[in-house]
Amino acid sequence: MSSESPSDPPLLRVEDLYKRYGDEEVLNGVSFDMDAQDVQVLVGPSGSGKSTLLRCVNRLTEFEGGRIALDGTPTDEMDENDLRRQVGMVFQDFNLFAHLTAKRNVMLGLRRVRGHSKEEAEARALEELEQVGLGDQADSYPAELSGGQQQRVGIARALAMDPKLMLFDEPTSALDPELIGEVLGVMRDLADQGMTMLCVTHEMGFARQVATDIMFLEGGHLVEHGPPEQLFENPRHERTAQFLDRLTSLHGGDHG
């Protein structure tokens, strides 16, 4: 492999990924690379395997065929907990730990996975919450926060682990429209700071402005993959054009 790529390996390499649930083929040979600081947006009709693809990357889901490598190391050779520490994930339903304050949500991984002392973890947690604009809500419980605030805590929780890559699984789909902007704003800041991000989202405004590449997934195949200008202006496939048109009319709003 070193002969093929004299330079550094891509941050994430997905090679010929196959995944099925029972008889249903969810992913049919998906391949793509991501370099550090890339922001790739994954779009596609529901059931096209977008979430499954994300979950294969941090091995929340095991796959039948293909290879995924993070920084040149095949993920199946890594300890799964170590892999997940390096790959942050943000969920559609936030999935905050309901019995812990915002601060403690962020601290849990720092203490139990990274072995920080209580003081270190607390300082770091406050820093991360500050970063997502929630420094004043550190002692609030999830039930006391709005959806947008909860999602930002979810992002802070993932960032605290110093991930090399962040996975976003429809981070704004469960939010009221007026709360989407604050989450997209945080994601935009992250992208500006050079975070590598793989996002499943229907927010076409965000995709146009922030994405380095857009991937269109349908029926478990990567139909088209390219920079936003290409997919929006000159898509190679008719299906891509149709789908992006429809998404743009539904979710083209410039929330951030």
Next chain:
Amino acid sequence: MAERAAGTDADSASGSRARFGDRDVGTLATYLAGALFWGWIFLRWLNDWSGGVFVPARQAFVPPSLFRGVAAGVPVVGGAFEALAFAFEYAPALVNALWLTVVLTVVSIALGFVIAVPLAASRVYGRVSAWVSVAYIELLRGTPLLAQLFVLYYGFPWLTRFFRGLPGVGQGVLPGQAVFVAVIGFTLNSAAYQAEYIRGAIESVAPGQLVAARSVGLSRVEGVRFVVLPQALRYAIPGWTNELVYLVKYSSLAAFITVPELFRAAQNIASSNYRYTSMFVLAAVLYLGVVVTATNLMEYVGRRVAVPGISGGEGR
């Protein structure tokens, strides 16, 4: 939405403050009654164990003859004083036996809890161990507790012999061997019931939270330990209180394997004074006192550990 959440918060805070004045009286009365009840019981235990510091062991602090004198002199309400005299005469012996009831309950529920948590977790998350848990739980819940006690006591005589052989058993503060067998029986049985309450609570924690814990890098066991269980145990408080209250009363089954706890003591005394109804009513009052205390205690615990969005102990 943030404003709305803050608004309801302020409302409920001021609401609970307004109610606090009313509840204060009730709470105070409950505490006072509890303090009197348990103060009396602890003084009695202290007195009887030390061979009689205040009054001779097993004798009432207030002589029943005092009430008898009134009962004889007053025409209409004399019967009530006669009843008081009866209560004061026999309560000391029952309170003495109540010690074993409390020990059986507290030790068994605590040991049962230690077994129940892994049992419930393995039923939900295990593969092979899930089947072991199901088999254990269904076996213990599907057969009568009394039969389980008989099997332990009469079916395994070596168990009784083992406890009898331990130094100090049945002497001084250590109770007799039958109590140890009863504790084992209640522990094993209660663990099965507690496990089911806890399992239900585990299943009511949103599964996405465990996924999130794993996505941060926590192992499955750590995720269950630090994310699922702290919430599940809060959810389990009301059901678990139920089990505690049951166990207080089911501890009376120990009477059938010769443990001289509250029920057996009442029965023994009644068989010599033939006042069965009165003796069992007196025993029932003591059971009730313990049960009400247990319920209040668990409600207090529920309030102490309550977290916004997760209301352990509330809504009962």
